[in-house]
Amino acid sequence: MQQEGCVIVTGAAGNLGRATVGLLAAQGLRLFCVDRTREALDDLLRSLPADAEASPFVAQNLGDPLFAQAMADAAVTRYGGIDALVNTVGGFATGPVGSQTLDQWELMMTLNARVALLTSIAVLPVMQAAHYGRIVHIAAAPGLKAGANQAAYAASKAAVMRLTESLAAEHRRHRITANCILPGTIDTPQNRAAMPDAKVSDWVAPEAIARLIAFLISPQAAVVTGGAIPATGLE
Template identity: 40%
Template sequence: MSQSLQGKRIVVTGGFGVLGSTLGKYLLARGARVALLDRSEAPAALLDTPDLLCLEGVDLSSTASADNAFARVAAQWDGIDGLVNVAGGFAWETVEQGHLETWDRLYQMNLRTAVVSAQSALTHLVASAAGRIVNIGALASLKAAAGMGAYAASKAGVARFTEALAEELKDRGVTVNAVLPSIIDTPANRADMPDADSSRWVTPQALAAVVAFLLSDDAQAVTGALLPVSGRV
């Protein structure tokens, strides 16, 4: 079923990557106004799109940078209704052969950016008639495979953060949920796993559809959920 997001003002972090840009286009097609935030330079293909605001050079590990970005979005659209925390990263590294710096880096990329973004957006979301936060977690946070320790631990942090913030906000009109994808079908993952059956993976479009539901008014009774989106993996 197509979820209407007509008039919703949604911020997507990590917005210039494969999932972030796909999600942005998906939300626009359902009537939302979308702001894409990223550290990178905005792709030319995304510029001059109606109802799409691209903010580049945003450091979401910095409270000052994030506060400035969210204030710009709220001023442009007179508020913010939803936040999707896509920004993050991945590294495969065993504990035995790995480095503590990898654990710190993935914490910064996957958990700190989500916490900083939520804190920067919160005043605006509470003022909305139906505030929404959706975090991109990972199925690996439930059961880590070899080489996935640092990544899974950072995403487990996203899960606990989601649950804690949902409890804090459940009487203030803001829902907080997370989706837990398995392997997302991206060019990078296909290159890294050329012999895998990518037809079993989750497409960015399929994941975007689940996120769109959680942002919609139909999901008002759902908060604190960690929703597996595993395709056929």
């Protein structure tokens, strides 16, 4: 990892974002933590070691190109560059194709695909100028094959995967890698509440996915690009 830049983590105060920030902070990386409210970010920063180098940035809507660009500009102002983008922002909604599908489609395309696109667009010029960068998005297995009631969600995650592939192909010459992760069900308090009868032992801890993210943004992962990497197995 180049030392003059930083790692942007979007959705930093969420379950996966928080696990990722905690691990990367422990590794001594400089972090630019992005979420929708200052309160959530302040709580995140209080959980980090005292010597962690992490800055908060409030972006209420990364589906707006102005917010996405402001994020990148602020990261460069604070740290001088952007080594990696870890985008954990996303949403989940299901339902059959019918009269309500359009609203769900637009929501999923915004939270999952549009945010991935706009955050990538915002960081790419900085990474191109540095001739170095790592981009990691979160996709999902339904992006490979949709099931019933998954049309909007699956289509949005498929869009993330195709975006990732294009980014990887376009920016190899700039030493910029782009990958996406396909987690299984993540073990979070929200998922446990929503699925009280589920077999939790088959779920994936956010910390396990964070370790995969840490590898993908590291110099050791320079040969890994354009991947849609499953993260569904047991530890």
